[in-house]
Amino acid sequence: MSLDQSVAEKVSTDSVKRSLTGSKLEQQSQEISYASRSSSVPVSLREQQSGEGIDEDAPEEPLLSYIQMLDAPRELGEPIDITIDYLKQISDELGLIKLCWPDLSNVTFEDRSNFPESYLKNSNKEKLLLLYAENFRRQFCYKYPDRKPLFLACDNECGMQKMVCTTIRPTTLSYSEICTWEKSARFVADHLKYEPLEEPVLIPRHLYSPHTTFLRQSGHSFEIATALCSILIGIGYDAYVVSGYAIKDVTLRIMSRVACPIEPTKEEEVKKEVEEISPKYKITPPTDMKSKFLHMMKQRELDKIEEEKEKEAMTERQRIMEEEKRPFDELEGQRVHAWIFLAAGSKNVTENMFIESSTGMPHPLDTDLYSGIESVWNSENYWVNLQDCSHGLAALSYDLKDIEKWEHLLVGEPLKWRVHKVAEIGDEEEPEEFWDEKHLDMPYPWSMKISIPHDVLKKRFPDGSKVTQFKRTIVEEYAPFVCMDGLVQKITRYTDFACTVLETIEEKFENRHDKLIRSTLDAKTNLESEYFANGREDSVIKHIYYKHLDNVDAERTIFFNSKARFDGLAKIEILGEIRTEHYIDRDDKLYYRQVVYDKQKRGQDDEQKSRRPISKIIQKFLRNEDKSPFQDISIREFNIKAREIHLKYHYGKDNVTASTRIFIKPPISEMGPDMVFRPELTYGYQAEIGAKPPRQLQLFLLLEQQLKDEKVVLDSIRDFENQMSEFLLLRAHEMAFSNLEVSVYNREQNQENRLGMLEQEEKQRMYKEKEVEEGIDYLAPYLARLGNPNSLTFEEALIVKYACMDEFKELLLNRANDVQHQFQRMSSRIEMMQTWYTQNHETLSPEEEANYFQEVNELLFYLRTLEMRLSRHKDLSVSKYQAMVQYLEKHPMLMDPLESGMS
């Protein structure tokens, strides 16, 4: 107790205290005190800065509340039981390397036993390495007593201490989902559940193998980083695990202050290419006569307003910044974390960067998420950082070969960095150099290769789904076929930080039968946009509507894949009483059609109930170069309500006016084939100067044509309306009963196929089994007739034998007769048909004739088959009979009595 007290005055942290209480073995205790002192230094330094001892200082310093809490039990001065576990814990915390090699057997870890040898034992080389590492650690502690303990070795899942470098198991997995560092990082982050460290400021107690990490689909930052590093090295990147310190958000994987990496999908705007006109003949613009002063004044006013706005925006931004600022963290800079350092130079990596293995996001070196680096390692070596991290990690040198800045564990590793001197032949110094090169290198990784079965890979997330809260955004991700409606991603965006005011919902779908791939809902306007892949029967690719107003007449816009449609329809807009259709590439040059419905309600009579009366139809046509512009209609308006037809022709070259023509339709009673043309019912303007006014006949023909067209257009509009309501019905049905499509190549999901395949396999197996059982006893019925005796007498045997042979002969004969009989019947039938045909072929209809020929052909084919069967039967029956005879001779039931009888 007294010892306890005295030491406590010198050192401050709990761990140190514990370590000293555990000092039983002399040598070790000394060592521990050494280490503990060094590890405590940062804290004690701070205390010295504050000027006084910790006991008095702690209550006044809220900054040290955590430490105070840790200190609290010391104040109580309760004696602590020193157990093996306790000692182990202390040595773990200090990063000590145990130099004893326990025998482990029958280890069970999370329902797994049967671990391979390498998990349970350290090979000699590993032992050597651990000794080496321990030596390194001691030297390091001696030289840098202020540094925190190094993370050099750690217990694996079996409790066996393993060097961290050997835990990395480079693995190449041939999945396209993990072939680049971006994809791999994202996959690992998605696939593995993140566990925060139990003690945020201490190095972890265990480090499972990457294989186990993937099996558990869970791990703390060191395990996940090791797993990701294994994969990255496996696919050829120069990646390192970094052990250091990060901010609270990172160590606890709090994403709510991180902007969502998935940008809202924006509409691609097709930029029109402005044709460059060579400056040589550029038209000089007319001189600008406007007052510059007035313009300036106006601009000034505008600027003022702009400024005001800017100010408001500023304050708003500040408010948001304040809201989103990270709260104060008392352990800032002390939280232990591990991530990945990806060095430039391998594959397409051009810059050094960090990858946060828990989120899969890459970060530049100057990121503020990480505050310090203790050490980095890969599967070949271990380097300790000797540089000061207080100026940010970007200021560090990442040249690991620089021994001033990075202290390496193994000399001359990795091998590829060594500069090989080409040994000259006959060089006598060769042996010496040879021995220079011979030293300890990293043993083979002890972990098993990472294995990810395909179905697990496809599932991607630990439970097939993952929900992440980003800044103002919640992202839900699902593996394909997990959701019944094909949902794979749902991004909900909010306008406020607390995620209470909904802004948009974006959903992505896969494998849907209705080809829906994406939908967005704008919460403010309730505007829903659905995007479809190509291949729908109605060629819809985009559908925008208001979710709360989803009926036939409601406002909506539908885009079509015009190339897949016969009518070249590209877009339909419905806006109140107006429906506008856009077309592309039509033969009749129509590119626009607008239908204006009457404001009054639907017609009263039953037939017209679903129809809104049309008041106006406007069609626009592109210029048809084959016609004169003055004859080529550009805009045609059927004003159905006013019984008028307005035509507007195209503009001629350099013309600024276009011809127009207005027809007032005669009353319905006068229409029809006997329609009389009345010139007073039409008037128009002719843009072509000097042209003769059109003759009445021409106008009449034009009018006739327009009336005809009007009917056609009306019909097609009504047809369209039907199609629209059908489409909406279909959509409603598709949304209600969403079917998923499964590719025939998808083994996991295509249950139908899979079952079919299994069934086939089963059938084949059964068939094979049956074949094995096929040893049928032909004599069974005959023996049964005799009451299945155990043995037969000579006579009985003879009777049985001949009976069997006779009956077999008869069988063969019968079969031949049967075939012969059928053959005759068929041929007579054909003959009959032929005579019938010769008698009647002149009166036959072509169909009957075709039928006749087909029938005769079928019969002839059958006849040929019979013929072949007969000849084959004749050929085979002799050998079959002989085979039967042989079978009988060798039959065990007959052989003995017959032979004995013979003899």
Add this chain to the structure above:
Amino acid sequence: MLNPCKEREPRVIDNALIAKCIDLQYPKGEVGRLLRLEGIPMEEIQQIRFEYLYILKIDHLWVLKSLVKLSLNNNFIEKIENLESLVHLKELDLSFNKIAKIENLDSLVKLEKITLYENLIEVVENMDQQVKLTVFSIGKNRICNKENLNYFRRFPELTSLNMAGNPCTGDTEDPNNDIRLYVGAFLPTLVYYEYIRISNSEREQAIIIHDEALKLLEKNESKEIEEKAALAKELRDAEIHSKMFVEHLNNGKLFETMYERDVEGKALLDIGEEVTELYEEYKAQILEYSKQVFRIGERHYNSRNQELDLFHKSVWRAKKDNQEESIQYMEKLLGTINEELFPDINNCKMQLEHDAITEDEFEEKIKTIRNTFEDLIHLTWKNLMRLEVTLFEQVEEVNTAFGQGLGEMINTFIEEVQGVFTNIRAAEVTYSETLQDAAIRFMTAANVNPEEEDIPASLTEILIDRDTLNNAMAATHDIHMQVIDSREDVLIHRSRAWLEALITELVDEEIARDRYKLLEINHFLDIQREEFDELATESGTLYTEEYEI
């Protein structure tokens, strides 16, 4: 009617007859009524029939300019004539006449269907221009020779032919003489003969029978076709090259022209091997130079075209922008008139009708509307005019710049070409000198031992003495120089003329466009005014009428 002979008296075609025919052949229904109402201008009639009219002579049909279908069957016509101006004619029926010869059809290139049934024709001829011929009937004529059928091989679209009742088709028993088989063999594109389809078996049979004759014919024809194609290609090339101003310079044409009229030069070539060598060398040299010129021409042509393209694009753009802006003004005007002013007027009229306002008030209102209208028209006019004037100035400016640019290009072109021509002249001088030396040497040799040298007859005159030789030499040299100079001049003049024509055309075009635009603007605004006036005054009359009642 009483005198049947009078009816049958032969006639000629005149306006009265045409009018009568038109009148008889109006279509039925509303179309016919309208036609009758307005009358069809003769030049717009597309089809007409003159049947059983005892017409003696085709005449006076040029008034029916746009005829497409013409029937003159069952008349007494003896000669095909006076149809030249009916260039749109597609169908011509001249059956049951007394025509002896096919002629005067050269201008009717659109003819597709010709019927000459029962006439007096002996030879099928003079129809080379009717490449679109599809249906041809010449039954019951006097064609004796079957070879006439070969004439139809030139019509690729001919599908139906009728020759029944001609002397050459009399015998059908002998397969060698069967006209169907003959047609089947020699007219492979023909589908119907005597309006019956030629079956495949018939055609096979025909080909077997007439195989030899057919092959011979095809061989001759293919030669002709090849020659024609080559000629056509040459013409086409020359056309393109003349646009480059270097026509015929990529072959030896220049050299050929040099020697074309050069009697002495040709004679001098007979001197011997030495001169021939010289000549060949010189020829190669000239060819090389002319090819150089050709290449220069080609290059400059391309760069000129690029320049033209650039120019047209930018002017087009400017015009288009201007046009669009003007159209906007127009549309705005029309919009206001149709949607505001006219309804206002109608409104006023209504009010007046229902005595909501007095006549004075009405007049007052109409007046205000009229004022607005006038202001609007004026404003639009001003805007449009401003736009047009700006555009005109802009285009003018660009045109000048373009003219200068192109002028420079043409000048460089000419300079380059002139350089080459200097080389050509130098070559000519050298050639002439060497030739002279050779000639003198030859003459001396000939004079020294006249027996040994065998002087060709053509040379005797030239080699009389040194002076004649010199003269001859000078003459050839002059001719050559002339040819070279004239070629150069042609090139320079043509290129300059082209440029000038182009610039004038541009300027004229622009002026014409400007005038037209001004006209159009005023025309349109006038019409708007008229319409407005009509509506405004109409209301007055409407009002007064009602008042009277």
